[in-house]
Amino acid sequence: MTSRKPIAASLAVLGYMIMIVPILFVVAAAFTSGSSLRFPPEGFSLQWFEAAAGHTPFRAALLTSLQLALLSTGLALAVGVPATLAIHRGKLPGKGFIEGLFLSPLIIPELVVGLALFQQLIVTYRIDNFPVLLLGHTALLLPYAVRVTGAALAGSDESLEEAARGLGASPMRTFFSVTLPVLRPGIFSAGLLGFITSFNNVPLSLLLQARDTRTLPISMLDYVQQSYDPMIAAVSTLILAGTVVIAIIAERTVGFTRIFGGINR
């Protein structure tokens, strides 16, 4: 590759560098024994990780983020997977319209969605922040659930279900012994993407936050506005490590080509 297409190869290297180098700066800065966020770090220590782990707002925010990401992913799958099945396998009239409806959160700006939810549910109806956040995140993740599982479904042979029926399986049995297992990699991919998307989301989480209901990215933004020290680099490094672990699990269990092949279809 390098010898054949020197320009493409150098561009690729440049791209990776632009993405990776700043990350390396952040990671390096997190291990500093000094007290300012600068490169090269002064000495080596884990003190900022300790500080981050002991910082109560971060701990609370992490808990909120995890709860929110898990619940919204679960909800998006619970709604999105049956919807996908109905769209692809059912005899619904207006399938295209319904699919469009489920994909629309992809094109409506999140700030608009967030503002609408804020105005209507929080201001007007005085609903708690967390349920509203959950609703917003679920809507945000629905397109992923519908699209990724839909791709898995479209890639599978429709006669699989017919074969199961012919061999004596009831529709219910067919669903649990054939459809669902065939969809499992797609559901897993959608779940993973959903979790990461929710966990990293800023616009919705920013608009729908409350003092005691704040996600980690919002809490970090808040912190950076007040103090600019290596603790923020330590938190970022921890998130990065968590993401890498998830990516490795995903690669081991399903494989990136399957996951991202699912999105591009």
Next chain:
Amino acid sequence: MTTTSPAPFAAETGSPAAAEFREVTQRFGDFTAVDRMDLTIGAGQFTTLLGPSGCGKTTSLRMLAGYTRPTEGRILINGQDATTLPPEKRGLGMVFQSYALFPHMTVAENVGYGLKLRKVGRVDREAQVTEALEMVGLAHLARRKPRSLSGGQQQRVALARAIAIRPTVLLLDEPLSNLDARLRVQMRSEIRRIQSETGLSVVLVTHDQDEALEMSDDMVVMKSGQIMQQGHPADVFSAPANRFVADFLGYENFLTTSQGITLAIRPEHLQVQDTETDAVDEALNLRATVTDVAYRGVDTLLMLRARDPSGEEVDLLAETRGEDPGRYTPGDNLTASAPRHRLVQLGDD
């Protein structure tokens, strides 16, 4: 598998009917895919549905299997009305063109799936799975996943899965069309062998007339949702009912007699002679001009132009064997002839 209730008898074969179509029609919108079809599938018989693409073969098979409900008419399985039964209650075994093997199960699990649903215990199930896999020669691949098998092997697994449940009728929708030519010919005799070993009733869908001729006891030729002819392959082949069937089975020459009767002659039965006198005893004698010559190795094809007994200009095709390929050239005049028993009289379409 055999019924104690008296089953109706198939007119053509004299064996009891495994399944029957009675005045079955299938419409999609205002398009009629199957048109008032009456069909009897003999028990223990190898029946093929033969016809060009789009003539309604798959639709018929899917109605029999219960995947689509007929718009009109009734379907009987083993003498019982099955028109509204869902597929899982019909006890038929279907092999799909795409094989439709469950990708998350091993070969053995695929084959055992139907048995598990029938609550066959583990020990019996394993024995029956092995038996079915041995029948298709794949017992050694039981633990593999379908993805890791070749097309031909996947096809055999699909076959084993369908026969493991001892279906009332085994349904095969163009099972060989995805295989290469050599494997296809091999699988024909293998499927035939499995059918005679198990005594299963089989319905095979194909658009390949060689396949139908070689494999079936009973051959059903279809056109636009209707049955054109049904019978033993040898009978259909030697006496096609109409021009469509004759055309489909490779009759190339169609002539009209002075009484207005249509005759069909196979290209290999049309003989050519240089002189008129050689052929005076033949039932058919036509002066013809060579328009083209195609050498094909085993034989040579001669394209001829002649005037048929009704005075109409016709194109003829003669297949000559053992001739020197350079013997005829376009423009040559010769005599095309055929003995009386090679002239097939056709009915109306």
